[in-house]
Amino acid sequence: MGKTADLTVVQKTVIDTLHKEGKPQKVIAKDAGCLQSAVSKHIHRKLSGRKKCGRKRCTSxxxxxxxxxxxxxxxxxxxxxxxxxxxxxxxxxxxxxxxxxxxxMGYNCRISRVKPLLNQRQRQKRVTWAKEKKDWIVAQWSKPANSPDLNPIENLRGIVKRKMRDTRPNNADELKAAVKAAWASITPQQCHRLIASMPRRIDATLHKAAVMNDTTDVTQLKPLKAVLSMLPCLFFLYVNGVMLFALLRKPLLLESSRYILFAHLLLTDSLQLVVTMLLYIIAVTMFNMISYVCVIITTIASIAVKISPLNLAVMSLERYVAVCFPLRHVDITTTRRTGNAIAVIWTVASLDSVTQIFVLVSHENKGFTVPRFCDRNSVFRLPIFSTLNISFTIIYFVLVGMVMIYTYIAIMITVKSASSCNSNASKAHRTVLLHLLQFCLCLTSTLFSLINRLWNINRNMAINVQYALFLGLIIFPKCLSPLIYGLRDHTFRHIFIYYFTFGLKSNVRPVIKT
Known part of the structure; x- marks a missing residue:
């Protein structure tokens, strides 16, 4: 007689069959040829089920x-x-x-299929179709043209798909009803807008094709352009750094309001050069960054651009006081008042940027953490930002221009009325004239953004012209004006040359004339 563990398959089958027939365990044991206890244990285990091994499920x-x-x-x-x-x-x-x-539960995880990019044959087909329909009028677009992806009907189907996303039809009839309802909700105004947009989309397609044809030539010149742009910036940053170091090494110079303002001009122009280089590198590498970081960088660049003309206006006023009120010059142009003037310069230059940031936070309170290409027009997209920028720029340059023209005329009158041997007045007259030239260079820098919006020419030619304007209107005006001003000053010239040459010229000494 075997135990439960020794029961064969045949014995287990006999026990199960006789138990279903209602036979007592004694009879089942006799027919199966095993102990009655083995039959009892087998029947009990069959009814209760074998205890499962492993950890208990963590969910009910x-x-x-x-x-x-x-x-x-x-x-x-x-x-x-x-x-x-x-x-x-x-x-x-x-x-x-x-x-x-x-x-x-029977659900399967799936990854949505990514729509493949257009191949070369499809791109050429689209461009050919766009050229054929380029001169169509709006009435001709009321009938969808035979195009796989450019006709207005594709946009209408996309609208229907977006409206169908929140619907959950359970059968084919409900699906048909939902599609009909979504299609019926499309207004005639939407259709007219899609039809009216076709000429613009045709022009965009042809422009994109031209850009793709010119991309190879432009890409090959990127490294050369980057080197030609960065080398002047690095050189003039070094020059500005040497000038600032020379001023700091001679504290006696920094007791004069003129040299304090000159040091501030060097500092702000160097800051603008650094930010300009950073933005240029970002543009060349097509680097995407979080929007609020882009806002900070562009705001610093905008403030630095407006500080330079304001600083020149204050420097012209200082020369005006030195020539027209020579006896009160020391009392008026003190170090404390110069520091207050610099604080006012930063405050006035920041009004535009602070206003635009306030409007940006008020109207666009989302999307600041989305990585995107750092472009001022892509962040400040509302028309009000362009209006504010143009308005503040006009106000700044009109006020600065009036101040500099007034000081130039006043100093010129003073020079005419003074004796011919008054060399200081004549020198101040030429200094203000140089400030006026610097102001004109700053004004040309602001023309870059205005000229940049007027491109309707070939893309490759536009990029080359933009690069030339970037060097001519942004880099060199900011770099040359402090250099010319520093070399023209007889007192500062010797100190600058000494430190610029690392003291290698023995006939040059950083001596200050008293």
């Missing part, structure tokens, strides 16, 4: 039903969103557990 049936409701409500959510919503409802489970429970 109630938890699984809650997860199933979440999946049924939005079946197009990804696994991460479903897991987050489930855990926020108070259920504790890992992401892998969530995945297994969803699979147990």
């Amino acid at each position: 049936n109630r938890d699984n039903r809650s997860l199933e409701r979440i999946v049924k409500q939005r079946p197009f959510k990804n696994l991460g969103e479903i897991h987050k919503e489930w855990t926020e409802a108070g259920f504790s489970a890992s992401r892998a557990t969530t995945h297994r429970r969803i699979q147990d």
